[in-house]
Amino acid sequence: MFEGKKISIKELVAVTVLSILVVFGVVLGLGTLTSGWHLVDDHEFLEFQYMFKYQGKSLWDVIKWAMSWDTTTRNNFLYYPLRITMCYLVGADSVAISIIKAAEIVVFLVLLYACGKKITGNFLVSLFFAFTCLVGYQSALWWKLGPEQVQAGICFGISFLLLLKWLEAPDKRYFAVWSIVFSVLMGFFHESFILVMPFLALFPIYEKINQQGIKLKGMIKNLKKECKGQWWYTIAVMVCCVAVLAEIVLRLGLKSYSPVSFDQSTSIYQYITAFTYSLKEGLKWYYYFGIALIGVILTYYDKVKDKWADVVIAIVFIAPQFVLYSKEGIAERYIIPVVIGIAMFFILFVYRNGFLNGHRKRIYAVILVMMLLLNVRGMVVEGDYFRFRGESVTKVLITTKDMSQKGYKVMCCLGNANPEADWTVDMYMKSEGLPDVYYLNTVMNKATDVRPMLKADSVNLYDIDEMDVIYAYNRDDRHFVIEPNIDFSDYVQKKCGSIDIYFKKEVVDEIGEEYLDKLSVKPTLYGIGK
Known part of the structure; x- marks a missing residue:
């Protein structure tokens, strides 16, 4: 026994x-606890919040909606009910x-x-x-x-x-x-x-x-x-x-x-x-x-x-x-x-x-401790970068909300590298009860009022130079693929951690340089973001 x-x-x-x-x-x-939102998966919490707050959906309605599409590819039947209930109780x-x-x-x-x-x-x-x-x-x-x-x-x-x-x-x-x-x-x-x-x-x-x-x-x-x-x-x-x-x-x-x-x-x-x-x-x-x-x-x-x-x-x-x-x-x-x-x-x-026993037991223990210590280092590196990236995204989202409320046209260029990023921006604005921003259509090299991932039948296209604020991944972000094909000569670039925000020069004159200074993000322990 x-x-x-x-x-x-x-x-x-x-x-x-x-x-x-x-x-x-x-x-x-x-700093991960207070790092804010990220551009992968987190859009779901914002979407649930939007459905509860602005669409008047019940807890059961949202669970049923999530399960209707999740069960077509996955088998995690308990995941979404628990996740949605948590969001229902504490909000986004x-x-x-x-x-x-x-x-x-x-x-x-x-x-x-x-x-x-x-x-x-x-x-x-x-x-x-x-x-x-x-x-x-x-x-x-x-x-x-x-x-x-x-x-x-x-x-x-x-x-x-x-x-x-x-x-x-x-x-x-x-x-x-x-x-x-x-x-x-x-x-x-x-x-x-x-x-x-x-x-x-x-x-x-x-x-x-x-x-x-x-x-x-x-x-x-x-x-x-x-x-x-x-x-x-x-x-x-x-x-x-x-x-x-x-x-x-x-x-x-x-x-x-x-x-x-x-x-x-x-x-x-x-x-x-x-x-x-x-x-x-x-x-x-x-x-x-x-x-x-x-x-x-x-x-x-x-x-x-x-x-x-x-x-x-x-x-x-x-x-x-x-x-x-x-x-x-x-x-x-x-x-x-x-x-x-x-x-x-x-x-x-x-x-x-x-x-x-003996020396070999001590050697075995030392090897295990060394293995754990190097994994601790890996945890610190990943956690610190997660903080850096979260602060970058959250500041960009807050800036998007603020500039939109002030009447400026804001365009997101994140979706060409990571479609989920556009989704997060979309859901953030909706969860705040605000109209959506503009997105970069890389095929037409135009701004559009519908994020490309939705593949809408008809969209409105706008010249990029109509946009007052544009933001895109920079090389400090793991999702960076390529810089957008945009002429930024009339814009002022501000590095916001792993994302660059471009403000039209006349916009900077209106909001002031102090506004841009607040967008800086603390670099990682290993120098990413300096």
């Missing part, structure tokens, strides 16, 4: 307080929503810690495991308002913790039943977590192999005997997993969502390139230091050669994610399931097995 380690209330309180201090210390220290308030996101990270950390403690019984190892899972390039989850991986991760944490509690008390089947429920729920927040279900299904079997030291020879016979009373859980979770996947394939097919679709046009070379990209980008420190950690583990070959089940269960956790994203690779927040699997293997399983 699995002997889960006890977790005291005082311990949980201490971990929760520490997590709150760390998470809110990071988002406040880096970026600070309030950021606080909620940070609180979710705290819950996720505590759940990961609790799972780690159940397995290892060690406070520091479990805490280190939790932070290793969530610190790195995946830390975008700490501050980005859109991603649903946190809610999915919380469901995973609850499901896994309930599974561990059932394994230590097999007579309490309600733990197993609720574990199954949450294992299904996590896949309805983000589809990648559906592929974590086989890990949960096979974990009871893995535990028996680990406890009994079952060899490959005669394994099936031994498992039939040892796993009596547990097979139902494995079968139930796998049936649920297959049922959800079958429902997705039958309803959406294999090509409904381009980044994870499968088709004959994708070459083997593209799959290899995507896999290499995954290892060399967001997962790079886990990849490089993972090689070193494996090197240390192999020095104990005689002790670990029978721990093949640890490797298998880790592969079951990790490998499906690479298959899912085999077309474009995994980066940023999408690596979270992979990182949890990696951390579970190198931290929880290794330390539970107890073979590390």
Whole structure:
């Protein structure tokens, strides 16, 4: 029987307080909490606000509207109802929503810690495991308002913790039943977590192999005997997993969502390139230091050669994610399931097995700490840039509102690089109860009163020199593609972080140079925006 380690209330309180201090210390220290709006995903909050405030839509109306189009490409049935309800309760308030996101990270950390403690019984190892899972390039989850991986991760944490509690008390089947429920729920927040279900299904079997030291020879016979009373859980979770996947394939097919679709046009070379990209980008420190950690583990070959089940269960956790994203690779927040699997293997399983000792144990610990520290650096770099970009966008949006209210014609040139940016501008103006701005039509090189992404049948075109204020990405923005083909000789350029704003000279004479001075944005720690 699995002997889960006890977790005291005082311990949980201490971990929760520490997590709150760390998470809110990071988002406040880096400035992400107050960075404002961004041009990816955030338009949805503004759109919901507009529908509630100016269209008189009810909560159910907005949820039904969102689900009507989201279900044609995705399977995250729980994501939009929760997101829209949150917006209904707190409004399109970026600070309030950021606080909620940070609180979710705290819950996720505590759940990961609790799972780690159940397995290892060690406070520091479990805490280190939790932070290793969530610190790195995946830390975008700490501050980005859109991603649903946190809610999915919380469901995973609850499901896994309930599974561990059932394994230590097999007579309490309600733990197993609720574990199954949450294992299904996590896949309805983000589809990648559906592929974590086989890990949960096979974990009871893995535990028996680990406890009994079952060899490959005669394994099936031994498992039939040892796993009596547990097979139902494995079968139930796998049936649920297959049922959800079958429902997705039958309803959406294999090509409904381009980044994870499968088709004959994708070459083997593209799959290899995507896999290499995954290892060399967001997962790079886990990849490089993972090689070193494996090197240390192999020095104990005689002790670990029978721990093949640890490797298998880790592969079951990790490998499906690479298959899912085999077309474009995994980066940023999408690596979270992979990182949890990696951390579970190198931290929880290794330390539970107890073979590390002496200098090699210290070397192993140093490698893990170095890996975490470099991921901390990655988190700081990404968080600082997120702050820089958010302040840039928010100042531009406020300027757009202000200049429009003063009667000036404002044109947005962001959509040629990122169509969602035009969408955010559009929804921001609507959520403020103001008429829309003008947008650049790159085909006609004219200003239009309808954002190009809408592809309206008829639009009004205007000469660009009629525009009083124009703004576009500069080279400090990751969405920068090319400078707009516009003659700015009659304009004054003002750098507003990652976006340049061009004011007509006569407009500057009217509003004053002081107005422009307020548009400056603090550069990043590494000099972007100077």
